[in-house]
Amino acid sequence: MPEYLAVGNWKMNTTVSEAVMLASAIKENLGNSTPQGVEAVICPPFVSLVPVLDVIKDSSLKLGAQNAYSEAKGAFTGEISPNMLADICQYVLIGHSERRHIMREGYQVIGQKMKAVVAAGLRPVLCVGETLSQRKQGAAEAVVRRQIETGLVDIHSVEGLVIAYEPVWAIGTGVPATPVTVIDITGGAIRAELAKLYGEDAALEVPVLYGGSVTPENVSGFLQEPSIQGTLVGGASLNADQFTEIVRLTAEIKSGV
C-alpha cells in the first residue's frame, strides 16, 4: 500500500520571520505527532528552509524544497543543488507547472533535475498536469503521460517517488477539478505510464497526489478517491489551521484515524 501525504507548497510567499511563525503554528496544531499513516510536508522558500528546520526538527513534520538545479555543484550562479538540500530536507518539488510555464523548464531539464534529486537521496515530487487548452483538445492524458515518461527517463526505480497531478487550470483559480474529472488521470494515465515503465506492482506503490485549489472544504472528495493518496496544497497551506485540517482529514479518510 502506498503511504498518504499532505504537502504544503508555500510558493514565493512568506518572509523568513513569517515562515518561522507559520511553521511554528502548524507544529503546535499537530501536537507531538502527525496523525498516523500520514506524512505532512511543508515546502517553504529556499531562504526559510534552515530557519524552518530549526522549528520543526523535533516534530514529525517533514521539510521539502520547491525546486533544485540539475548539477551537484559548480559555476551556476544563483542555483541551489540537490546535494545542498539533502542536508536540510527530505522532499523536492520538480516540474511544478509554474516552473514549466513561467520559467519555461522543458522536458529535458526536468528529467535532468529528477535524476540529480534522486542521486542526492531526496524524494522527488514530480508535478504533472495539462493546461485548459490541452484538456479542451482531448490531450490531457497524452500530455501527462509524456510528462511522466520524460521526467522519469533516468529514474530506474519507483522507490521514494511521488507524483502530483495538478491540472494547470485548477491551480490558484479557486476552481478545483472535480474528483470525477481527475480519476482518468490519477487512476488511468499516471498508473498506466508508471506500469509501462516499472511494471504493474511498482506502479501501485507510487503515491499520487492531487493539487489545484485544495481546501479543507473540498479535500474529502479527492481523498475518498482510491487512486489519490494525498494532496499538494498551495494557498490553503499558508494558513496553519487550514493545512492542519487537511492533514487531519487525510488521516481520517485514508487511514481511518
Ligand code: 13P
Ligand atoms: P493552489 O492550492 O493555490 O491552487 O496551488 C496549487 C499548487 O500549485 C500547489 O503546488
